[in-house]
Amino acid sequence: MKYILLMSGTRAGVEAYHAWPKQDIDAHMAVLHRINQDLAESGEFVSTQGLTEPKEAKVVRGEKNGLPVTDGIFPESKEFLLGYWIVDVANAERAYAIAGRISGASLNMPIEVRQFATHEAKSR
Amino acid sequence: MKYILMMNTMKAGQGVLGWLKKDLQAHIGFMIGVNKELRGRGELVSAEGLSFPDQAKLVRASKDGQPVTDGIFPESKEFLAGFWIIDVDSAQRAYEIAAKVSAAPGPGGAPLNMPIEVRPVMSGPPTDML
Numbered sequence: 302m303k304y305i306l307l308m309s310g311t312r313a314g315v316e317a318y319h320a321w322p323k324q325d326i327d328a329h330m331a332v333l334h335r336i337n338q339d340l341a342e343s344g345e346f347v348s349t350q351g352l353t354e355p356k357e358a359k360v361v362r363g364e365k366n367g368l369p370v371t372d373g374i375f376p377e378s379k380e381f382l383l384g385y386w387i388v389d390v391a392n393a394e395r396a397y398a399i400a401g402r403i404s405g406a407s408l409n410m411p412i413e414v415r416q417f418a419t420h421e422a423k424s425r
Numbered sequence: 426m427k428y429i430l431m432m433n434t435m436k437a438g439q440g441v442l443g444w445l446k447k448d449l450q451a452h453i454g455f456m457i458g459v460n461k462e463l464r465g466r467g468e469l470v471s472a473e474g475l476s477f478p479d480q481a482k483l484v485r486a487s488k489d490g491q492p493v494t495d496g497i498f499p500e501s502k503e504f505l506a507g508f509w510i511i512d513v514d515s516a517q518r519a520y521e522i523a524a525k526v527s528a529a530p531g532p533g534g535a536p537l538n539m540p541i542e543v544r545p546v547m548s549g550p551p552t553d554m555l
Binding site: 305306307348350351352353357358359360361362363364365367368369370371378379380381382387393397398400401402404405409410411412413414415416417418 | 543
Protein backbone atom coordinates (compact mmCIF):
# COMPACT_ATOMS: atom_id res chain seq x y z
CA MET A 302 0.00 0.00 0.00
CA LYS A 303 1.33 3.39 -0.92
CA TYR A 304 1.39 6.22 1.58
CA ILE A 305 2.66 9.77 1.34
CA LEU A 306 4.31 11.36 4.38
CA LEU A 307 3.95 15.12 4.21
CA MET A 308 6.20 17.53 6.10
CA SER A 309 4.69 21.00 6.28
CA GLY A 310 5.62 24.24 7.96
CA THR A 311 4.77 27.91 8.09
CA ARG A 312 6.94 30.69 6.64
CA ALA A 313 8.09 31.60 10.17
CA GLY A 314 9.13 27.99 10.79
CA VAL A 315 11.20 27.92 7.62
CA GLU A 316 12.96 31.16 8.61
CA ALA A 317 13.75 29.71 12.06
CA TYR A 318 15.29 26.65 10.37
CA HIS A 319 17.62 28.88 8.35
CA ALA A 320 18.91 30.35 11.59
CA TRP A 321 20.07 26.91 12.84
CA PRO A 322 23.87 26.50 13.23
CA LYS A 323 25.33 24.69 10.21
CA GLN A 324 26.33 21.67 12.30
CA ASP A 325 22.71 21.18 13.42
CA ILE A 326 21.44 21.41 9.84
CA ASP A 327 24.14 18.93 8.75
CA ALA A 328 23.16 16.50 11.53
CA HIS A 329 19.47 16.85 10.62
CA MET A 330 20.15 16.18 6.92
CA ALA A 331 22.37 13.20 7.78
CA VAL A 332 19.58 11.52 9.76
CA LEU A 333 17.05 12.07 6.95
CA HIS A 334 19.59 10.69 4.49
CA ARG A 335 20.03 7.60 6.71
CA ILE A 336 16.24 7.09 6.82
CA ASN A 337 16.13 7.22 2.99
CA GLN A 338 18.92 4.63 2.79
CA ASP A 339 17.13 2.32 5.23
CA LEU A 340 13.90 2.60 3.21
CA ALA A 341 15.79 1.82 0.00
CA GLU A 342 17.31 -1.27 1.64
CA SER A 343 13.94 -2.54 2.92
CA GLY A 344 12.39 -2.00 -0.54
CA GLU A 345 9.84 0.47 0.85
CA PHE A 346 11.22 3.60 -0.79
CA VAL A 347 9.27 5.04 -3.73
CA SER A 348 10.39 8.66 -3.88
CA THR A 349 11.17 11.75 -1.87
CA GLN A 350 11.31 15.41 -2.82
CA GLY A 351 12.11 18.65 -1.12
CA LEU A 352 10.32 21.76 -2.28
CA THR A 353 11.73 25.24 -2.68
CA GLU A 354 10.87 27.92 -0.17
CA PRO A 355 7.36 29.27 0.42
CA LYS A 356 8.45 32.63 -1.02
CA GLU A 357 8.71 30.94 -4.42
CA ALA A 358 5.19 29.53 -4.21
CA LYS A 359 2.51 30.83 -6.55
CA VAL A 360 -1.18 30.14 -6.60
CA VAL A 361 -2.66 29.78 -10.08
CA ARG A 362 -6.24 29.84 -11.27
CA GLY A 363 -7.58 29.45 -14.76
CA GLU A 364 -9.41 32.51 -16.06
CA LYS A 365 -12.55 32.34 -18.19
CA ASN A 366 -10.38 32.55 -21.31
CA GLY A 367 -8.25 29.70 -19.96
CA LEU A 368 -5.21 31.90 -19.29
CA PRO A 369 -3.35 31.47 -16.01
CA VAL A 370 -3.71 34.11 -13.30
CA THR A 371 -0.87 33.92 -10.79
CA ASP A 372 -0.78 35.29 -7.30
CA GLY A 373 1.73 34.85 -4.49
CA ILE A 374 -0.29 36.04 -1.55
CA PHE A 375 -0.94 33.47 1.15
CA PRO A 376 -2.24 33.87 4.70
CA GLU A 377 0.55 34.00 7.33
CA SER A 378 -0.89 30.89 8.97
CA LYS A 379 -0.71 28.81 5.80
CA GLU A 380 1.24 25.60 6.08
CA PHE A 381 3.47 25.05 3.09
CA LEU A 382 4.60 21.62 1.99
CA LEU A 383 8.34 21.44 2.68
CA GLY A 384 8.91 17.95 1.37
CA TYR A 385 7.47 14.47 1.19
CA TRP A 386 8.29 10.78 1.13
CA ILE A 387 6.28 8.18 -0.77
CA VAL A 388 6.61 4.73 0.72
CA ASP A 389 5.20 1.37 -0.27
CA VAL A 390 4.56 -0.55 2.94
CA ALA A 391 2.66 -3.57 4.25
CA ASN A 392 0.31 -1.60 6.50
CA ALA A 393 -0.59 1.77 7.99
CA GLU A 394 1.33 1.02 11.23
CA ARG A 395 4.54 0.73 9.25
CA ALA A 396 3.83 4.08 7.55
CA TYR A 397 3.26 5.64 11.00
CA ALA A 398 6.53 4.13 12.30
CA ILE A 399 8.47 5.70 9.40
CA ALA A 400 6.69 9.02 9.93
CA GLY A 401 7.59 8.82 13.63
CA ARG A 402 11.24 8.33 12.75
CA ILE A 403 11.20 11.34 10.41
CA SER A 404 9.40 13.37 13.10
CA GLY A 405 12.01 12.36 15.69
CA ALA A 406 14.76 13.57 13.37
CA SER A 407 12.97 16.87 12.82
CA LEU A 408 12.16 18.47 16.19
CA ASN A 409 9.21 16.10 16.65
CA MET A 410 7.29 18.08 14.07
CA PRO A 411 4.03 16.49 12.96
CA ILE A 412 4.10 14.46 9.76
CA GLU A 413 0.81 14.03 7.91
CA VAL A 414 0.28 10.49 6.64
CA ARG A 415 -2.10 9.83 3.75
CA GLN A 416 -2.86 6.82 1.62
CA PHE A 417 -3.00 7.07 -2.15
CA ALA A 418 -6.34 6.72 -3.89
CA THR A 419 -5.12 3.69 -5.83
CA HIS A 420 -8.40 2.95 -7.57
CA GLU A 421 -8.02 6.27 -9.39
CA ALA A 422 -4.35 5.68 -10.13
CA LYS A 423 -5.23 2.40 -11.88
CA SER A 424 -7.75 4.03 -14.19
CA ARG A 425 -5.12 6.40 -15.62
CA MET B 426 12.89 22.43 -14.37
CA LYS B 427 10.65 20.44 -12.09
CA TYR B 428 7.53 21.91 -10.56
CA ILE B 429 4.85 20.48 -8.31
CA LEU B 430 1.22 21.50 -8.85
CA MET B 431 -0.81 20.99 -5.72
CA MET B 432 -4.57 20.78 -5.57
CA ASN B 433 -5.63 21.58 -2.00
CA THR B 434 -9.07 21.33 -0.46
CA MET B 435 -10.68 21.95 2.89
CA LYS B 436 -12.51 19.09 4.56
CA ALA B 437 -15.56 20.48 2.80
CA GLY B 438 -13.85 19.41 -0.43
CA GLN B 439 -15.32 16.00 0.30
CA GLY B 440 -18.44 17.53 -1.22
CA VAL B 441 -17.21 15.95 -4.43
CA LEU B 442 -18.84 12.78 -3.05
CA GLY B 443 -22.20 14.49 -3.54
CA TRP B 444 -21.64 15.24 -7.24
CA LEU B 445 -23.76 13.55 -9.86
CA LYS B 446 -22.04 10.52 -11.34
CA LYS B 447 -21.89 12.07 -14.82
CA ASP B 448 -20.22 15.23 -13.47
CA LEU B 449 -17.67 13.15 -11.60
CA GLN B 450 -17.01 11.08 -14.72
CA ALA B 451 -16.52 14.25 -16.80
CA HIS B 452 -14.11 15.61 -14.17
CA ILE B 453 -12.07 12.39 -14.01
CA GLY B 454 -12.14 12.10 -17.82
CA PHE B 455 -10.75 15.64 -18.07
CA MET B 456 -7.92 14.84 -15.64
CA ILE B 457 -7.06 11.63 -17.50
CA GLY B 458 -6.93 13.70 -20.72
CA VAL B 459 -4.59 16.27 -19.15
CA ASN B 460 -2.27 13.52 -17.88
CA LYS B 461 -2.25 11.86 -21.29
CA GLU B 462 -1.38 15.13 -23.00
CA LEU B 463 1.42 15.90 -20.51
CA ARG B 464 2.81 12.39 -20.89
CA GLY B 465 2.71 12.77 -24.69
CA ARG B 466 4.75 15.97 -24.43
CA GLY B 467 7.27 14.34 -22.09
CA GLU B 468 6.33 16.77 -19.30
CA LEU B 469 4.70 14.39 -16.82
CA VAL B 470 6.90 13.07 -14.03
CA SER B 471 4.12 11.77 -11.80
CA ALA B 472 0.53 12.40 -10.78
CA GLU B 473 -1.25 11.03 -7.74
CA GLY B 474 -4.57 11.42 -6.02
CA LEU B 475 -4.77 11.09 -2.24
CA SER B 476 -7.43 9.44 -0.12
CA PHE B 477 -9.93 11.70 1.64
CA PRO B 478 -8.99 13.86 4.66
CA ASP B 479 -10.98 11.58 7.01
CA GLN B 480 -8.26 8.98 6.53
CA ALA B 481 -5.39 11.39 7.23
CA LYS B 482 -3.30 10.95 10.38
CA LEU B 483 -0.81 13.23 12.00
CA VAL B 484 2.24 11.43 13.39
CA ARG B 485 4.85 12.64 15.85
CA ALA B 486 7.72 10.81 17.50
CA SER B 487 7.29 10.48 21.26
CA LYS B 488 10.31 10.78 23.59
CA ASP B 489 11.07 7.08 23.23
CA GLY B 490 10.93 7.37 19.45
CA GLN B 491 7.57 5.58 19.09
CA PRO B 492 5.02 7.06 16.68
CA VAL B 493 2.04 8.86 18.23
CA THR B 494 -0.87 9.21 15.83
CA ASP B 495 -3.61 11.79 15.94
CA GLY B 496 -6.39 12.60 13.52
CA ILE B 497 -7.41 16.01 14.77
CA PHE B 498 -6.85 18.87 12.35
CA PRO B 499 -7.97 22.49 12.53
CA GLU B 500 -11.15 23.18 10.55
CA SER B 501 -9.25 25.68 8.39
CA LYS B 502 -6.57 23.19 7.37
CA GLU B 503 -6.02 22.69 3.67
CA PHE B 504 -5.61 19.06 2.70
CA LEU B 505 -3.67 17.95 -0.33
CA ALA B 506 -6.15 16.26 -2.66
CA GLY B 507 -3.69 15.40 -5.37
CA PHE B 508 -0.58 16.61 -7.16
CA TRP B 509 1.32 16.57 -10.41
CA ILE B 510 5.09 16.76 -10.79
CA ILE B 511 6.00 18.13 -14.17
CA ASP B 512 9.29 18.79 -15.92
CA VAL B 513 8.91 21.89 -18.08
CA ASP B 514 11.03 24.58 -19.76
CA SER B 515 9.75 27.56 -17.81
CA ALA B 516 7.65 28.72 -14.89
CA GLN B 517 5.24 30.15 -17.46
CA ARG B 518 4.56 26.67 -18.84
CA ALA B 519 3.99 25.36 -15.30
CA TYR B 520 1.41 28.13 -14.75
CA GLU B 521 -0.30 27.28 -18.06
CA ILE B 522 -0.70 23.65 -16.99
CA ALA B 523 -1.89 24.76 -13.53
CA ALA B 524 -4.52 26.99 -15.17
CA LYS B 525 -5.67 24.08 -17.27
CA VAL B 526 -6.26 21.79 -14.29
CA SER B 527 -7.73 24.74 -12.35
CA ALA B 528 -10.48 24.92 -14.95
CA ALA B 529 -11.40 21.21 -14.65
CA PRO B 530 -15.16 20.73 -14.93
CA GLY B 531 -17.28 20.56 -11.78
CA PRO B 532 -21.04 20.15 -11.20
CA GLY B 533 -22.97 20.76 -14.41
CA GLY B 534 -19.70 20.89 -16.35
CA ALA B 535 -18.88 24.44 -15.17
CA PRO B 536 -15.14 25.10 -14.69
CA LEU B 537 -14.13 24.86 -11.02
CA ASN B 538 -11.34 27.49 -11.33
CA MET B 539 -9.83 26.08 -8.15
CA PRO B 540 -6.53 27.49 -6.91
CA ILE B 541 -3.48 25.37 -7.74
CA GLU B 542 -0.31 25.95 -5.74
CA VAL B 543 2.81 25.85 -7.93
CA ARG B 544 6.29 25.35 -6.45
CA PRO B 545 9.68 24.48 -7.93
CA VAL B 546 10.92 21.08 -6.73
CA MET B 547 14.53 20.87 -5.60
CA SER B 548 16.57 18.27 -7.44
CA GLY B 549 18.18 17.28 -4.13
CA PRO B 550 19.53 18.80 -0.95
CA PRO B 551 22.37 21.30 -1.46
CA THR B 552 25.58 19.27 -1.94
CA ASP B 553 27.25 20.91 1.07
CA MET B 554 24.56 19.31 3.25
CA LEU B 555 25.29 15.72 2.25
